[in-house]
Amino acid sequence: MNKSVISFCGLLLLLGLVPETLFSQITKSNYNYQEAFNPFFYTNNGNEYRSASGMPGPKYWQNAVDYKIAAKLNDQTHEISGTVTLEYTNNSPDELDFIWLQLDQNMFSQEGRGHQIVPLTKSRYGDAQSDFDGGYDIKSVKLSSGKDAEHLITDTRMQVFLPEPLKPNGGKTTISIDYSYIVPTYGADRTGVLKTQNGEIFAIAQWFPRVAVYDDILGWNVVPYTGPGEFYLEYGNYEVDITAPANHIVVLGGELLNPQEVYTPEQLKRLEQAKKSDKTVIIRSAEEVTQASSRPQGKKELTWKFRLEKAHDVAWASSPAFIIDGAKINLPSGKSSLALSAYPVESNGGNAWERSTEYTKASIEFYSKLLMEYPYPAAVNVAANLGGMEYPGIVFCSYKSKAAGLWGVTDHEFGHIWFPMIVGSNERFHAWMDEGFNTFINDLSTEAFNGGEYYRPMGDANRLAQALTRPDLEPIMSTPQSMQERNIGTLAYVKPGFGLTLLRNEILGPERFDRAFKAYIDRWAYKHPTPDDFFRTIENVAGENLNWFWRGWFKYNWRFDQAVRRVAYEGNDPANGVLITVDNLEKLPMPVVVDITTKSGDTHRVRLPVEIWERNSSWTFRYPSTEEVIAVQLDPDKVYPDHNPENNRWEAPAK
Template identity: 85%
Template sequence: MNKTLSCIGMALFLLAAPSVMLLQAQESKYDYKEAFDPFFYTTNGNEYRTASGMPGPKYWQNAVDYKISARLNDQTNEITATVTLEYTNNSPDQLDFIWLQLDQNMFSKEGRGRLIVPLTKSRYGDARSDFDGGYDIKSVKFGTGKEAEHLITDTRMQVFLPEPLAPNGGKTTITIDYSYIVPTHGADRTGVLETQNGKIFAIAQWFPRVAVYDDILGWNVQPYTGPGEFYLEFGDYEVDITAPANHIVVLGGELLNPNEVYTAEQVKRLEQARKSDETVMIRSPQEVTLPDSRPQGKKELTWKFRLEKAHDVAWASSPAFVLDGAKIDLPSGKSALALSAYPVESHGGNAWERSTEYVKASVEFYSNLLMEYPYPVAVNVAADIGGMEYPAIVFCSYKSKAAGLWGVTDHEFGHIWFPMIVGSNERLHAWMDEGFNTFINDLSTAAFNGGEYYRPMGDANRLAQALTRPDLEPVMSTPQNMQERNIGILAYFKPGFGLTLLRNEILGPERFDRAFKAYLERWAYKHPTPDDFFRTIENVAGENLNWFWRGWFKYNWRFDQGIRNVVYADNDPKKGVLITIDNLEKLPMPVVVDITTKSGETHRVKLPVEIWERNTSWTFSFPSTEEVVAVQLDPDRVYPDHNPDNNRWEAQ
């Protein structure tokens, strides 16, 4: 049919009035057989993961609970600790050994992550640094007290079990005594900041953590080298932190003994903050240097915390903390406590004094949009870290202010939903947390304070120049397999823009929002794969999107539609106009065209992506009754067309 229409169009052109112009045909790279190949998925659904994107009737995942007692020496920057973990094997497999992650070993001189840091500037380390970190594992024992045979390889430790761990609920307990020196710059995720009133310790990846055993890869033993973040099992945490008495310790969890670690006045202010929608100062900038702003008479204090249903835990400690807080209102009627801890250098000038306001707004927005915030506190810590998230606590740059502080705070707390609730594999699929989070951040920023910091994403044609550069790796590369300079595009902006495009232009907000929320609800506190996401969106929204997943996520395909020709039917403007469009690059998209007639009226035509299922060009008719003076493809510039020069035709 399209071939016939093209022939008719050419014949009509030969008879057309001089005001109708044929544009020079361009060679197309488009292959509709490849773009719409129906075999996108490489596996069928099974009893663990269904073809519709849901966990299957026999879906399983293992679990681990932790008890940790740690002591911070703020003079030597050393943490000494004991962790006891109870591991539950819910898999159908018998396990002969357990793998644990030892992320701090990246910072030893022999660490793979250290050895692959380039001499040029890198977020993940300094190749010239003399620091030699890593764990000092003093003992590994089973619950019986028996020494455990173990083997340490870079950032992983394999613990060999004395007898196989039974499937479907078998349990084992392991206790590890260890210590390590906190790196000053720990791959921009953990570290030590010197301030005028003392050090700020941002402590993360600080204890041996059990690796995930799943139905996809078995043991996930990818080493930690910096770019890839985390993939961990869910469980409960009981944590005791002993620190110098002049320190304030904050952790992503419920503080169990506030009366023992705060002054009476601070306990009173904490309770006020729990009930206040406005920020309450718990320890003011003026009080930081006053001895009586900390309990007196002891050299150390032990802070006791509990965190439930999480896959990690982090904390911060400092004598320099200003502390404030406010109530977070949750949809169920419950509340949580927003806290901000920062040095006096970060206070003032539209900076960290607004942090708690930002935390409250961000958490409340996502709780209403997605799913209720699950933790008792939400803590924002000013540190020498660009931005990093952990359950119920995030680290943001102490230098941030205004839009920068809102943006990093909102982004890090958006991570509570992806990947703290939806526990995807960040080591392999960074886009499944960073990209999803970038997408929801745009919605949150538009809503915050009447759009105080909102800047629309802008011209997608221009964005396409960066998002689909030919030298980019595909989004579905692992972060370790991307050039470091490309991670911001491939893990954050390109998948985030892709979801915006899918929501606003391809599916529409109603269908997309329902499908996206279904994905979150289906996979909350579970471990989804990319296919689980793709299948859920398709099944709930009712749309075959393999062409989109393939071109935007699996491959780095470009998009370019162009107007080839515009001719009148029977050479008569009153009988309508025939418009031919080419798909010139490998990625197809729906078509949006504005047609402007001589009287100044503009008419919009929308065509579905299916016109490209078996065509590289498409001719359609528009029932005009007067001369057409302009035809514009993608008039709102919302599609990633990297070559907009061929998107417009004007009568001569």
């Protein structure tokens, strides 16, 4: 044995550490602190459009579009026909030679890319009718001059060429499009037609040509719609006229402008009562659904007129089968909105949709206090043949849902009003920025609702880590189109939602996190944030460098595993204190929480910051115990995603 080894062993013996014990408990670590704490997380510096602090820059811009739509529903052929007139404003610094529009219904044509890539196995992103051949019939595209506009349709996109470049910094153009399409029975769980005993329920979305986003990140965002990636759209105002059979009731998330023309006098009276009531008011009862007198008489069709402002989409539903009820939503400013539910008799009773308005009201009131006030005059929950889908002011939820399931889907879909309806992130690329954020706030809302009626705590995060950090998972920061469909629930919803919970409760603390999270919403309301804008805002407002967390949890699929390697007394005497060595065995670092139990039965908690891993893969700390230690437990509350908790505990050998 050479002299240096003898000296090293002598030092260990002085500390009361036996070399044989040390060597026998060494476990190979995959951790690389230079990789984890590499300071160069951001690939771009701040600029005049997007500040390095996460705020919109002094020259931030985004384009805008206002829509006027007149459409008609043929409930016999399931055809929607209409005219959409859009006024587009180019606030960018660039001249635009053309405008791209989204034609989402083309996914349901036999030639649609989205249709062609639906697997033979069961998939959410298709249509139950395998032989269904849908898509838009674009009858005309005209400029404000009345002349036909040159245009080119490619799958779910249409390029409209302008006769003269659209000027930057406020240039405007108007385009009118006549179109029609057949509503798919089950349109990728976003839109569809449900048969009920009293007629069909039409849940109508992605139902008109919509302008694509032109931004400072990619220019035109022209990723085709194939189902998994949802939406990225410009904000504006909507005037919508829907003509439907007179026995139908039509609901939309905006302001109904002509209620006296489309409701009966008794329904109008009840509607006014609902606007003032904290309890659910029946506007059209289950018994009245089959009564002709519950609809205005003497006409075959009625036109429903709506207005929706400051929104980036609009959707609606129509049916002769609707029970309608409503209640007042109380907002923090003293203003109010109207919660409405529309559902068939099959969904009524047994702790099911008769509580939908109660759930809608509670959800929106909670988020309005926690985040930002709800912006729309109505919040409509529609029972449909969809699992759950959100649009501004209106959501579609499964008609089969009840109890905790109905609360959960209602709360989740209305949570989307804040992400991405108010905070307009790019869902085609960053599903986690709406689904994950929403999953996070849903947990807070469910805990608060009705004394926790449906709340079930997350429980053991160690066990959850087995699913969240499986080696075969793609990173969170993958597009939904490039995730295995079976992984989307984990990667877009659960894992980012848990990540925010971890950041709030364990890394930053609620006070710092809540202030930063709300700042992100305030900064980016009705704007288009990127992941960097979110990351930078949290870091700047909370005052914390979190590149190790963003990198490991969001950018990569890194695992986490801390282990107790050694427990030994200083000078081999329990009265001198205990030395505890903890290893970081996987690529993701985290703070350390340790419970130390002494012979007398007392338990003492020690917290160590994540910075101990900035230049170490193993860390020894001293705890000033004065008696024997009988147990050391890492992550005692099981709040960290440690996928291998077996090495988290040390117990003194029995004497």
